[in-house]
């Protein structure tokens with residue numbers, strides 16, 4: 583399953599807060615969900631590399647999330663539970679070309695929906 | 709020597725890192741990542757370099773007073789020496805274990821403190837060495853080969 587940013591946001595009824603150029607031309611095929619930055623980096627390091635593009639689901643809204651995402655080429659961050667990013671987070675995301683969205687759904691429900699529609703784990707398993 | 713090959717061409721940089729300043733944390737790693745991209749290094753290798761640099765930069769920002777990256781890039785590899793002045797690590801062996809962390813609550817609120825940073829570095833690199841002296845500081849050196857390496 584490959585979907586563009588707008589479709590992914592639509593599945594989660596998420597509001598796009600930062601729409602970086604390209605978010606609707608790259609296709610996402612995997613999701614990583616976590617609240618600890620080193621867990622994210624650890625999972626992305628197992629990913630075996632450059633297959634598809636991943637989106638991040640998280641409850642963290644500070645700018646370190648964007649920095650960490652940038653390191654591993656994550657192009658879309660979705661904040662669960664209706665969380666809103668800080669102003670500095672939005673600013674950095676715009677500079678890094680990373681898109682941000684916010685969904686009212688919980689992390690659990692968001693993951694369930696994306697799993698159901700065929701998105702993979704990073705690293706490829708489904 | 710005329711016409712000598714430049715295959716050993718080198719890039720050398722020093723990047724300072726300020727302790728405690730999370731607003732800039734990650735900038736040095738981001739710079740290194742962009743240079744490798746411009747050099748045409750493969751995305752899979754760049755990802756490993758970015759992970760190792762970032763984890764090590766965050767540790768300096770989080771735990772040390774100040775530090776710096778000394779970076780050496782050749783056509784075949786990147787070497788980074790991350791050196792800081794700070795509290796040092798009491799037991800390196802323990803710090804290397806997955807889940808070991810002394811991160812205070814403020815750090816955890818930012819999403820750090822899983823105790824996975826050093827183990828992540830170890831998995832990402834082809835070679836690493838860590839030396840630390842309590843009350844003085846920590847030196848972490850690592851190397852990643854561009855040719856795929858053992859973790860490639």
Ligand SMILES: Nc1ncnc2c1ncn2[C@@H]1O[C@H](COP(=O)(O)OP(=O)(O)OP(=O)(O)O)[C@@H](O)[C@H]1O
Pocket residue numbers: 620621763767768770771772792794795796797803804808809810811819820821822823824825826827846
């Ligand atoms: N440069 C350093 N100076 C002093 N102590 C350090 C340094 N780097 C690591 N440590 C110590 O080693 C521990 C483990 O580091 P590691 O990076 O593996 O995990 P963490 O920083 O606690 O959490 P994470 O990296 O997952 O966010 C730290 O909690 C800290 O006590």
Ligand SMILES: [Mg+2]
Pocket residue numbers: 763766767821824825826
């Ligand atoms: Mg760490």
